[in-house]
Amino acid sequence: MKKIILISVILLIALTANASTITPTDYVRKKTDAFTAVLDDPKYKKPSMKQIQRDDLWQVIRYSFNYRLISQRALGRNWKKFSKKEKITFVGLFTQLIGKTYLKTIQKNYTGERFSYIKEKMLPKNKALVKTVMISKKYGNIPIDYVLRFKKNKWSVYDIKVENVSLVKNYRVQFKKLLRNKKPYDLIKQLDEKVKENERKN
């Protein structure tokens, strides 16, 4: 009996230890560092390398946020109106829209900005808030907060707040208004047009 208790206690400790090896801040830091590493890398300095740099940045940003979760929360109850196929298309296009616009802006305006990790706050239901500040000579200090969720032993980011403006909430207002008298299909079509329009501008 004693042995069983001992083993289960050891197991429990081992499990919790494993789960807490990476903190939400570590998670955000790892992704941010990967992103700035590509931005800082001198090999992309040549104008001819800019497209390659963009592709590499996209690889990082593509896997830094949980776009499916972001999409669901940005649509709220309307998510249920989407068919399975529509859901997949929507997530894909929405990923392109937010990912690519921000990527382009950052690549264009980056002047060696650094990030400072201010605070980490655990929230109920396995969630966490990581408060950071982007330090920039040119743009001043801009607070950027990340909201993360822990599930299946993994953290993932499902909302970003830039200067206290939540990305999810901002899109939620827009989607809700559009879906008031439009079908999911129309919204997807509009998203597609927007993505293509942005692509053309490049």
Place this chain on the structure above:
Amino acid sequence: MKKLKKMKEKIKLLLVILALATFFSACGSKIIDTENIDGNISIEKEENVSGEEKIKSYKEVKDTLDDSDIDEDEELSDEELEEDFEDDEEVINGSDPLYYFNVGMYHVTDKTYFWVLKPIATGYKFIVPDLIRIWVRNFFYNLGMPVRFVSNLLQFKFKDATAEIGRFLLNSTVGILGFGNPAENFPFLNPTKEDLGQAFGKWGIGEGFFVYLPFLGPSTLRDTVGLVGDEFLNPINYIESDIAKYSITGFKMINNVSLQLGTYEAIKEAALDPYEAIRNGYLQRRRKEVAD
């Protein structure tokens, strides 16, 4: 005896050098200090991660690409879909009685930006180097001290009010008329930017309705009243010559725009409905600012 005197002088010199070194290194290092929600103060020095380490971490992410954080089949429950959005309904359906006026003004302002402001600011940016434009911005920010000082006082934020004075004194002297910003190296001299609209909000005065001010951008009834008050506290408005007053205000605007070119474009590109995106962004930001 002589030796002792020499020793003393040497020690004195060493101390001065040490003090100077500490001062300069304090100025050089970036320390971010933010009073967090619990009232504790956490300080974290900016870390200098070496380039190699960073590239390693980039590769690490690349290696784990297949091991994505996204569960492709995940479905949130009804409750999860709606949580954290208690105040959301209000923002969406919140009063926008001036909707048609606002959308009109949004388009007017948008066109003014692309046809007038942006071309001028782009030309100005081409001629004037970044550093000088940052100095100019610092100068005008320093000049805006009275608004921030009074707004802090009206909210009984005496610590921040004092900090505004301290910042003004330091930047006006050591920072040479406010062009430099030595105060940025002292966290306690960098209180958040306050204005009268926020002070009114703190007193419990509601936003009223949303209004898109031509050329000035998103605002609310309360914040517009605050804005008028802010102008009374703006030293530039006390310049006697009208021509000088308006030229200086215009110059300040062009300088600010020149440092933020691309931001507005990015917001527009990312939005499906730019007007709603800007309106919601403004309301979210202001609510947080008032609450702080």
